[in-house]
Amino acid sequence: MHANLMNNYFNPNSVYTEEDFRRLFRMRRHVFERLLRNVQQVNPYFRQKWDRAGRPDFSPHQKVTVALRMMAYGSLADSIDETHGMSESTCLDTLEQLCDLIVQVYKDDYLREPNQEDLNRLIRKAENRGFSGIIGSLDCMHWD
Template sequence: MRIVNDLSCDEYFTLRYNAAKQVGLSPIQKCTAAMPMLEYGMRGDACDEYVKIGSSTVIECLKRFCDGVVHLYEGIYLRKSNGEDLERLLRVAEDCGFSGMIGSIDYMHWEWKNCPVDWQGQFTGGHQGTAMVILEAIASFDLWI
């Protein structure tokens, strides 16, 4: 809900009415449509069943959602850490009894079904020779504040 509220500064993510005075899509519907595409690589037309949005609108939601998140959070969360960040994270972890820990790391292997043939050698993983991309995320306590 925080992301939905933060994105409401963009006119696209506000509740509007069309020319026939019918209520348009809510900001929650638009953000919810973008999530499965980001999380699971779901096709745009698959979202129609549970969010009730057409494929072209879902793709527009995804583009606007990604642009909005980058614009809003680039300076806070989507940046390289510095020495001050490292010191703060180590201090908080020490206070919690985790000496030397700076955060939690997670990763997933994502199968790239439409990987260009020329690139397949660079992205071939150990999983049956298919093209794979490894997505990594490092999270610290301050993401939940």
């Protein structure tokens, strides 16, 4: 499964293009790779391990891919077994681990209330797209 995943998305001359990757993963490949590096540095769960028989466990790429697919597509954990060969309990554990890590690693940069600089950038971007005044009701939150 790991070799197939790498051949399809991550190796040079992979089956899927950058555009395919972005559509399927809902992010650019370099963003995925940064996320992967960051979670591996913080949590050993996302590092490659071997079982007692010396066989490799699920790779970090597999674990992050499964969790992201579950979040992006609302995939059920038991349906992942058919495509990624990962049991329901492992999928759920992986999803929980990744969600906790995303909050831990990125909360200060991305999971915060926007500052004035952020708001100005978002207002300009929205106005350029024809949505003036949109910030006042973003996600039903009303910022001054």
